[in-house]
Amino acid sequence: MTPIPKLPTLEKLKWVYSLVLAVFCVSAAVWMIRSDGIFQISSLTYPVLQPSVTPTVAQNMTAGFKVLRGQPASLVRVNGSRTLLISAYLEHRTRTKKVLVIAIMFRKEKVSLQCSLRCREQLHVSRASVDIHWDHFGFPYGTADVSCPLPPACQAPTHVAVTSAAIRNPADQSDMEYLEVWNQRALTSFPYTFTSCFSTMYNYTNVLQLVQSLEMLQFLGVNRVVIYKMNCSAETQRVLDYYSDKGLVEVVPWSLSKYLNVSRRAKPDQDPGDIHYFGQIPALNDCLYRSMYRSKYVALHDPDELILPQLVNSWVELLPLLERKYGVNKCYKFENNWVPSEFALTPPAPQTLPQLDRWQNVSGVNILNHVYIEPAPRKPVFNNYKIITNPRSVYSVTVHGVLRSQGGCAWTDRRIARMYHVKPRGQTELKPEQLIYDGRLLKYSSRLVSAVNIVLRDNGLLPKDAM
Missing domain, CATH: 3.90.550 (Spore Coat Polysaccharide Biosynthesis Protein SpsA; Chain A)
Structure with a gap:
């Protein structure tokens, strides 16, 4: 009669589980480093979501991201806010370069915004600062400057999305709309x-x-x-x-x-x-x-x-x-x-x-x-x-x-x-x-x-x- 095998002890189970988890983490890290699609927030990296691209919208997509083409004065709503985005420009004249997003904001709304900067094949997420212009003539909405600081690894972003900082999961990008960042070079001669x-x-x-x-x-x-x-x-x-x-x-x-x-x-x-x-x-x-x-x-x-x-x-x-x-x-x-x-x-x-x-x-x-x-x-x-x-x-x-x-x-x-x-x-x-x-x-x-x-x-x- 074949004896019934003994069940592994609890310690052995813990050891096997730890080994499997370590192998998985190392494999995931290698995959993320070699992948062309990652974005960074602080010291964390996440795989970029790659939604399927249909032929009808392919011309508006870049590496899986929805990009607004045409005039830069396209109006984009910020999810989780009453803010409207007008256009985005690289600002060369400040002490540190930044992306300036011209926006329209509801002046009484208290909202924190964050920027997702597209730089080559990476996303860099940072907290935005907001300055609402004082010349609103007493209307509820006013013009605002939304400033996105540039990290050292992203000094020339091509696109930017602005979202509410209340969106905790930066990996969820499926509904973010990106503005093209203009004024990439500070020219000295003009057409x-x-x-x-x-x-x-x-x-x-x-x-x-x-x-x-x-x-x-x-x-x-x-x-x-x-x-x-x-x-x-x-x-x-x-x-x-x-x-x-x-x-x-x-x-x-x-x-x-x-x-x-x-x-x-x-x-x-x-x-x-x-x-x-x-x-x-x-x-x-x-x-x-x-x-x-x-x-x-x-x-x-x-x-x-x-x-x-x-x-x-x-x-x-x-x-x-x-x-x-x-x-x-x-x-x-x-x-x-x-x-x-x-x-x-x-x-x-x-x-x-x-x-x-x-x-x-x-x-x-x-x-x-x-x-x-x-x-x-x-x-x-x-x-x-x-x-x-x-x-x-x-x-x-x-x-x-x-x-x-x-x-x-x-x-x-x-x-x-x-x-x-x-x-x-x-x-x-x-x-x-x-x-x-x-x-x-x-x-x-x-x-x-x-x-x-x-x-x-x-x-x-x-x-x-x-x-």
């Missing part, structure tokens, strides 16, 4: 001299003034215009496509109204909402960083505003004058002059133009017919100006001017240059005889009429024989 940033275009139908402004900006030396567009008329879209094909205009879709109740006014008591004026401020900050290493100078203004030199004829000639007078690496502030479009140029004005009847059927304002300005205040008003600046000297901007910069801003003498804002003023206490004739714009009229006719004709808004 554009002047970039103008327009924000934001909503329900836009003012075709004639848009064409006139874009042609005037080219006369002044602008070779790039970035427009944050919510919606516009079919004729406006045709014009935008025309200038985009020519390489002048870059249209950034701005779909913030899908996420927040955007206000149409500057203050909550004028029009309540979640955020100031269609999210104008985060758009301007995105344009600043988008242009950081693409343009020598950046101008922040609206389509109905023109900064006109008084002593010279272009910004190319103007900026050297300003740098000699006020210093370099500054933001230059240009005093606003209201040009109420309710008052038209009529004889016996000091200078008149022939009636441009051919433009009467084109939607919008003809700026050449509106050259009566309101009297300028005795002293410049702090929020009544727009700027041209070296973008590399500025860290954050607002509607009128900058929030943080290296060299500060200087008021430009209105005898050197000033801004003209042609728009309906509605109710005003001023009488027509109190307005002041200013014919500076008419100095460009001959070239402008010819250029506008060509654009309108090419877009089917004028007969082919109209010149």
Whole structure:
């Protein structure tokens, strides 16, 4: 009779279990070291999840990660937070390099965020710091800088995801959306001299003034215009496509109204909402960083505003004058002059133009017919100006001017240059005889009429024989 084998003792079982566990851990460690897909948090490493990739989304995936392509101003919700991400840029100017994510945050929300930085085939997870801009105009949401510190092993991340720090398991990445990190190199030569940033275009139908402004900006030396567009008329879209094909205009879709109740006014008591004026401020900050290493100078203004030199004829000639007078690496502030479009140029004005009847059927304002300005205040008003600046000297901007910069801003003498804002003023206490004739714009009229006719004709808004 075969004896029944004895069961192993408890000590033997513990020893066998420990041996098996050790072999497993060593094997796992070897596999993780040799694998191309790992990410690190503190001193721990985890295998990267590799979700299956279908052909329909393969173009949006990089090594198993969902990557947002196209415009960097894509809006991304942060899981576990009310935060919206706009875009991400590598910041070279701070003492230690970092990734700056431009975001929109609910100001009363107390949330801790973390960054997942994609660097080659690794993820580096770190705690983010948050700075909400003070210029929120009293709305619940404001523009914010989310800063992601760079570890020594990841000084040039290609993508970043921002999540709530409450998500404890960093290995669970299946629903994280990644923004591409732009401004990878701090360039010293730029393809554009002047970039103008327009924000934001909503329900836009003012075709004639848009064409006139874009042609005037080219006369002044602008070779790039970035427009944050919510919606516009079919004729406006045709014009935008025309200038985009020519390489002048870059249209950034701005779909913030899908996420927040955007206000149409500057203050909550004028029009309540979640955020100031269609999210104008985060758009301007995105344009600043988008242009950081693409343009020598950046101008922040609206389509109905023109900064006109008084002593010279272009910004190319103007900026050297300003740098000699006020210093370099500054933001230059240009005093606003209201040009109420309710008052038209009529004889016996000091200078008149022939009636441009051919433009009467084109939607919008003809700026050449509106050259009566309101009297300028005795002293410049702090929020009544727009700027041209070296973008590399500025860290954050607002509607009128900058929030943080290296060299500060200087008021430009209105005898050197000033801004003209042609728009309906509605109710005003001023009488027509109190307005002041200013014919500076008419100095460009001959070239402008010819250029506008060509654009309108090419877009089917004028007969082919109209010149």
